[in-house]
Amino acid sequence: MAKPALLQTLDRALTLLAAFDREHPEWGVTELAHHLGLPKSVVQKTLATFARHGFVHQEPGRRRYRLGTRLLSLARLAQPELARIADPHMVRLAAATKETVKLTVVDGNQAVIAHAVESPHSLRMTGRVGERHDFHLGASNKVLAAYLPWETVWAALSARLPAGHPLLQDAARFRSELKAIARQGYAVSHSEVEQGVTSVSVPLCGPGGEVQASLSIVGPSLRVAGDGWRRWLDLLRSTKAAVERELGWEDPPSLPDRKGVPPLAVDRQA
Amino acid sequence: MAKPALLQTLDRALTLLAAFDREHPEWGVTELAHHLGLPKSVVQKTLATFARHGFVHQEPGRRRYRLGTRLLSLARLAQPELARIADPHMVRLAAATKETVKLTVVDGNQAVIAHAVESPHSLRMTGRVGERHDFHLGASNKVLAAYLPWETVWAALSARLPAGHPLLQDAARFRSELKAIARQGYAVSHSEVEQGVTSVSVPLCGPGGEVQASLSIVGPSLRVAGDGWRRWLDLLRSTKAAVERELGWEDPPSLPDRKGVPPLAVDRQA
DNA sequence: GTACAGTGTTTCTATAAAAGAAACATTGGC
DNA sequence: GCCAATGTTTCTTTTATAGAAACACTGTAC
DSSP states (O other): OOSOSOOHHHHHHHHHHTTOSSSOSEEOHHHHHHHHTOOHHHHHHHHHHHHHTTSEEEOSSOOOEEEOTHHHHHHHHHHHHHHHHHHHHHHHHHHHHSSEEEEEEEETTEEEEEEEEOOSSSSOOOOOTTOEEOTTSSHHHHHHHHTSOHHHHHHHHHHHSOTTOHHHHOHHHHHHHHHHHHHHTOEEEESSSSTTEEEEEEEEEOTTSOEEEEEEEEEEGGGGTTTTHHHHHHHHHHHHHHHHHHTTOOOOOSOSOOOOOOOOOOOSOO | OOSOOOOHHHHHHHHHHTTOSSSOSEEOHHHHHHHHTOOHHHHHHHHHHHHHTTSEEEOSSOOOEEEOTHHHHHHHHHHHHHHHHHHHHHHHHHHHHSSEEEEEEEETTEEEEEEEEOOSSSSOOOOOTTOEEOTTSSHHHHHHHHTSOHHHHHHHHHHHSOTTOHHHHOHHHHHHHHHHHHHHTOEEEESSSSTTEEEEEEEEEOTTSOEEEEEEEEEEGGGGTTTTHHHHHHHHHHHHHHHHHHTTOOOOOSOSOOTTOOSSOOOOOO
């Protein structure tokens, strides 16, 4: 009863749409019906309706369904929302730490700064929105890479880095570094992108558990001597929780197996 | 009904979601209900269901709804679809013209080549997927810019071009050039990005009329002397129609007053 | 401080739409 | 050319939804 008054048909349809993921970019009606434990006809009608709106697509000739390009236009409209939502939290974080706070998202082959709130100090990192970086350096960029499929990261770096770049010679080491980051849930970097700059970064997950962005605190290393960055990490973690709650964390709807996302979802009215 | 067997609830819900556009990034329940001519309670339940899945989002404190970040993750999965769908058509186009065919999309501040099919000639434009260009040069890039809000284009160019760039001094001229492109529905460029290269480009619209990408033919000017590019334009136009049909063009669903979205998107504000 | 006008939310019931089984139509493989 | 499997349509029973109206909450004006 905690969640009354939903439209079951729509709820089910959206759950169905969520079955399209990286492992299953396309589905047949029968296959999907079996996977979800629903009647074929329901799945077929749901897909047909989504198809009419361009949310899914069925190539003529082939019979299976894939996600449609309507999602691309909608996403363009949704894009500013992430920054909008994160902004007040980032402002608080910047006020608490007196350092620059950055929001970074994946964009094609690289990571791009989507939003930033600058430190009040005169000596501060500027948060240049729109600036792009490759995945291999910097806490904010490595965190994003850590949650992407390795093949994607590798392809991006191969395309971006000059042939013969040392990292390309030693993929295994970098890969295990990313694995460590994903395991511990944060990244720290010292002087990686810029000399004398320390950065701590955590991933921000949207509803469904997908990593949407990384949230980072960046500042002169001299102001965070020793293990001072651990305080940043604590603050990042609580901000992460707050933002994610606002991003629409809810218990995963009916879909059976969703792989290990930490259960920090809390009811929002308290 | 030529197209029966739909889920009305889902159909209506998706139509409702489409009410969130650039002019109306946020809606209140009452307002949206009035706009769509639906009972408040239906709209509220639909929005609540979308919200649970992260498709829309309601900031705590504020009460109005905005698009949610779930769309971002879905769009990431849908991204390769455009190239997938367009590819066979592009192959045909390349075969017919013996020139390189490119698919270009907007990505942040710039246009990026999403897919390409190369000319069979030895002297050909290489279609470097992932290559980025600013909006001010090249038919494929200008076509994309022509259908973006001018403010977006201007902000992008201001951020990218070095201060003092001649174009920044004469915004009016460039703006009217874009308007002309939007009006005629295509762009042609000679030697803009590269010496001796001619390019013709048309926009590709997805369901809903939003411009999703530009489709271009690029080749050495010497092979398209005089008005030879007009043949390219004809071929582009028929390909455009074919791809768009496949992208899910359908008659706009039930929504009463979809304010004049013409068959081909026209610039959306003065 | 209290009344008020506006909002989002919940309740309730007739009705219309969806669930689900099963038949139908296509497709691709052999 | 047949067969197996897939997507599509049909059909009826069930049930979730549409819609009106009452409710609860918020900020504002008095």
